[in-house]
Amino acid sequence: xxVVVIGGTGLIGSKLVAKLGEHGHEAVPAAPNTGVNTxxxxxxxxxxxGASVVVDVSNSPSFADDxxxxxxxxxxxxxxxxxxxxxxxxxxxxxxxGTERLQESGYFRAKQAQEELIKESGIPFSIVHATxxxxxxxxxxxxxxxxxxxxxxxxxxxPIYSDDVAAAVGRTAVGTPVNxxxxxxxxxxxxxxxxxxxxxxxxxxxxxxxxxxxxPYFGAQLQETTLLPGPDAQLAETRIADWAAAQQR
Numbered sequence: 704x705x706v707v708v709i710g711g712t713g714l715i716g717s718k719l720v721a722k723l724g725e726h727g728h729e730a731v732p733a734a735p736n737t738g739v740n741t742x743x744x745x746x747x748x749x750x751x752x753g754a755s756v757v758v759d760v761s762n763s764p765s766f767a768d769d770x771x772x773x774x775x776x777x778x779x780x781x782x783x784x785x786x787x788x789x790x791x792x793x794x795x796x797x798x799x800x801g802t803e804r805l806q807e808s809g810y811f812r813a814k815q816a817q818e819e820l821i822k823e824s825g826i827p828f829s830i831v832h833a834t835x836x837x838x839x840x841x842x843x844x845x846x847x848x849x850x851x852x853x854x855x856x857x858x859x860x861x862p863i864y865s866d867d868v869a870a871a872v873g874r875t876a877v878g879t880p881v882n883x884x885x886x887x888x889x890x891x892x893x894x895x896x897x898x899x900x901x902x903x904x905x906x907x908x909x910x911x912x913x914x915x916x917x918x919p920y921f922g923a924q925l926q927e928t929t930l931l932p933g934p935d936a937q938l939a940e941t942r943i944a945d946w947a948a949a950q951q952r
Contacts, residue, residue, distance in 0.1 A: 709760065709761045712736055715760045722870060756791065759782060759795070759797065760797045761778065766921075779796075783826060796818070796831070797868070800888065805920070806923070828880055829881045829885060831872050837864050844910070846921060855899055856896070857915075863939050888939070889939055
């Protein structure tokens with residue numbers, strides 16, 4: 704099976720290409736540095752020739768509200784058009800648990816717009832909603848930093864290892880389209896501010912983490928369960944403590 708991975712040279716994409724290849728599939732990474740640009744359409748028709756599945760794990764280079772909306776609208780529109788012309792029979796996209804609950808955020812409004820375009824395209828699809836990656840804890844803390852203080856809402860989060868995300872996306876890609884959403888999450892829930900506080904302490908980062916119920920999360924206010932998956936989510940096995948220990952080796 705030929706699977707084209709849009710964003711195939713990034714964190715999740717490169718892992719996904721490797722995992723699909725290990726299972727005997729023809730996994731083709733597609734990104735600007737491989738000659739494929741979904742914003743301009745360059746290289747799309749060529750790379751999609753003979754493809755059964757397209758997996759989109761790309762992300763906007765800018766998180767500014769207008770930029771990220773333009774990226775996902777333009778990229779997804781061009782990609783879906785090219786897929787229809789190439790006869791692709793399954794479109795898979797990686798998105799985020801809680802996207803529909805985070806619409807105060809420009810980034811998540813753009814992800815919601817991406818999902819709506821996919822649902823309206825007529826191409827059989829599967830959308831994988833993942834919780835935040837272990838590797839993204841630094842990004843969360845940086846976005847919430849003011850001076851030497853990190854303000855985070857004391858709400859629950861259930862992060863997941865990027866390897867486990869790639870594995871879940873790969874299983875979805877080679878399976879039957881669900882024409883809906885599949886949720887994946889890590890095995891443990893934590894309080895967001897405590898998780899980041901411990902992560903920064905482990906790296907001897909001097910920033911102080913303050914629990915602030917009104918602290919925005921990429922521009923959105925959080926409720927206790929905003930970032931948590933539903934009861935039917937697929938739970939990965941890798942625990943964050945084991946992952947962190949492996950990083951120290």
